[in-house]
Amino acid sequence: MTQPAEVSPATVAASAQHVTKTYGSGDTTVHALRDVSIDFQSGQFTAIMGPSGSGKSTLMHCLAGLDNATSGTVTIGDVELAGLSDKEITRLRRDRIGFVFQAFNLVPTLSAQENITLPLDIAGRELDQDWFDAVVDRLGLRDRLTHRPGELSGGQQQRVACARALVGRPDIIFGDEPTGNLDSRSSGEVLSILRAAVDEFGQTVVIVTHDPRAASYADRVVFLADGRLVHELTEPTADDVFAVMRGLGEES
Numbered sequence: 001m002t003q004p005a006e007v008s009p010a011t012v013a014a015s016a017q018h019v020t021k022t023y024g025s026g027d028t029t030v031h032a033l034r035d036v037s038i039d040f041q042s043g044q045f046t047a048i049m050g051p052s053g054s055g056k057s058t059l060m061h062c063l064a065g066l067d068n069a070t071s072g073t074v075t076i077g078d079v080e081l082a083g084l085s086d087k088e089i090t091r092l093r094r095d096r097i098g099f100v101f102q103a104f105n106l107v108p109t110l111s112a113q114e115n116i117t118l119p120l121d122i123a124g125r126e127l128d129q130d131w132f133d134a135v136v137d138r139l140g141l142r143d144r145l146t147h148r149p150g151e152l153s154g155g156q157q158q159r160v161a162c163a164r165a166l167v168g169r170p171d172i173i174f175g176d177e178p179t180g181n182l183d184s185r186s187s188g189e190v191l192s193i194l195r196a197a198v199d200e201f202g203q204t205v206v207i208v209t210h211d212p213r214a215a216s217y218a219d220r221v222v223f224l225a226d227g228r229l230v231h232e233l234t235e236p237t238a239d240d241v242f243a244v245m246r247g248l249g250e251e252s
């Protein structure tokens with residue numbers, strides 16, 4: 001018998017529920033995250049903002065399985081991280097998560113092409129050549145593939161890092177200040193690429209940033225203060241973001 005058609009709810013790519021993270025103990029305890037609950041929908045671009053020390057990196061690291069929450073639940077897709085062994089977490093990070101860091105983290109002795117395919121090579125996964133070509137052409141890297149990172153500009157290196165994150169078609173791409181080391185033109189290029197990854201490739205992107213202009217590329221901006229989620233904007237302008245940040249006591 002056929003089931004009645006259901007409107008499927010938007011898929012959640014990553015979720016934190018009642019997550020706390022404390023460092024140290026006794027007098028030196030730091031409450032980096034205090035009961036944070038948030039879902040990241042598939043196919044959305046989210047920016048996490050907040051004053052220095054508000055818990056942004058801690059939240060991203062807990063979501064990406066780079067750090068363990070003290071309590072609460074973190075899921076990537078339908079997988080709860082707490083139940084996984086170190087080996088399973090490593091595999092999940094490798095297969096389902098893409099990373100773009102502030103310090104591009106490319107291997108200096110490998111060409112751009114080798115850097116892009118490295119995670120697939122390590123995982124023993126086959127390269128989808130059509131997808132590789134689509135990503136490389138969209139990111140304007142075709143004529144740079146044989147170059148080593150040292151022969152590329154900062155913006156080009158970060159585009160290689162974006163291609164590396166995209167080529168495995170992860171469930172979610174995390175960016176930790178991905179434009180932190182770039183001038184405004186290169187920042188704009190990288191943010192346009194992350195935007196296109198969502199709009200054209202259906203990816204899910206979550207970045208931590210201090211820059212209201214970078215955050216304005218996102219569909220949604222969430223604000224942390226003192227380890228708590230305190231505010232949220234959808235489709236904001238840089239001015240909207242700036243106003244909230246000023247209210248939280250951070251001059252950008």
Ligand SMILES: Nc1ncnc2c1ncn2[C@@H]1O[C@H](COP(=O)(O)OP(=O)(O)OP(=O)(O)O)[C@@H](O)[C@H]1O
Pocket residue numbers: 023024030031032050051052053054055056057058059
């Ligand atoms: N390994 C650690 N040991 C002890 N305290 C830590 C550790 N990592 C982070 N913290 C503390 O947890 C709090 C949140 O840090 P976190 O790095 O997440 O903030 P952030 O919002 O990303 O800051 P920033 O914008 O300056 O990078 C801070 O008070 C920080 O000092």
